[in-house]
Amino acid sequence: MNDLSIDQTIRISKATLMLFMTFFGLLINYNNFADYSTNYEFLAHILSMDTTPANPKYAFRAITSPIAHHRIYWLLITLEVLFTSYCMIGTYHLFKTLNDSAKKFHEAKKFAIIGLMISIFIYYVCFQVIGIEWFNMDKSPHWNYKDWAQYVIDFILPVLIYISIRTER
Template identity: 50%
Template structure:
């Protein structure tokens, strides 16, 4: 451990964090691919607002075709964030001993992956799912805590990733 400098440990920790998010993505994509129906039902209940007891149900989407399309859009975005994070981890690892500027430039796939993940779990689930479709009012079909836990990890991880403290 004494042979590694603080900067080298910081660089390795950035690789590890990006890889962890990539692994999260692999598990999510695998779950969506192997258990399509369970996850589809979740999205369907959120979009149809059938368990919210809300007076805002005029906002609901009740088209099964739209439920599938929105779910496929979410799965596509999850695949993009996963592949971007995995590519980002690879690029960072490949440039682990490069100059400060090269290492910083190697972060672009990871940053893109984190932003796509934030789009899905913050904007799509927490903002739109919660504020438009009243997801938080459903006792059974509420992904708020799960999405929040991902966002709570991603935001500080993204800040740490983009900081130039790894020279």
Template identity: 40%
Template sequence: MNNFTTTLVIRRSKLLVVLIAFLFGFTTSINNFTDYAAYTEYIGRIISMSDTTGNDSRLYRAVTRPLFHHRFYWAIITLEVIFTISFLVGAYQIYRKLAAPRSEFHEAKKFAIIGFSSAIFVYQVLYVIILNEWFDMESSVNRNAFYWARSNIEYMFFGLIYLLAVKDN
């Protein structure tokens, strides 16, 4: 393959999209580990619904047990580490197959696909459905991460669609 073809540019741009997702996951994971206490408290306040307003009829959903807060937060951390590692492995595999035939390049995308799918799961299920819809995070005075989670979902969907839908001969 020629060194500067449209196909190679598209393939490199796909690698870049995966590397950006990896960088996001990596920095998020570092933050989660280095500031564990603050983030656990953040998640705990959402789950205990301690600073939500206008939702008294839903307060029966609150879980005030710190052990549950820690376990839920560890579920988030674990899944974020999984998608981050998937992005790293996927980026490496894509990089190795940049000049390979189409079928080999397509096969190299599998870990990146796992990364994007896992990230979508984390932010859609854990943040939007559980924290926002069930525990009413959006009504929280100081603890609203709904728009942050939604922007992550948008990027991960964009990355997944771009990785799979844009033709890269």
């Protein structure tokens, strides 16, 4: 243990955080495929705005087509598969380059950063921005991902910053 430098510890922590993100992505993907109908129902209610207070000013925003609901859900699933795949590849490259030069370790971060950016797109842009601002998801007492998406972003954004910063020597 005495041979473990702070630089090595930082590298291990970055690779381990990406392992956590990969695990999160794998669980999300498992749930999407194993319990398709529950998550689909959630998304369908958000898109159709059928549980938000009726307001004619916003009614035109609702997407009520089940076909559109499935397509949008499959787009989200595809993005979550991409996010998980990039995080997995990034994790592999970070662990693989733990003992390489600082430049090589820093370059190994690119897949991890891409995966994290895709996840920010999903959970911030899709759920927080579009879900809340366009579909008024936060007004629904039952079908609301607002707090959950915020918890996810509260973890992902600092991980992205920490992974991206070049602290290795």
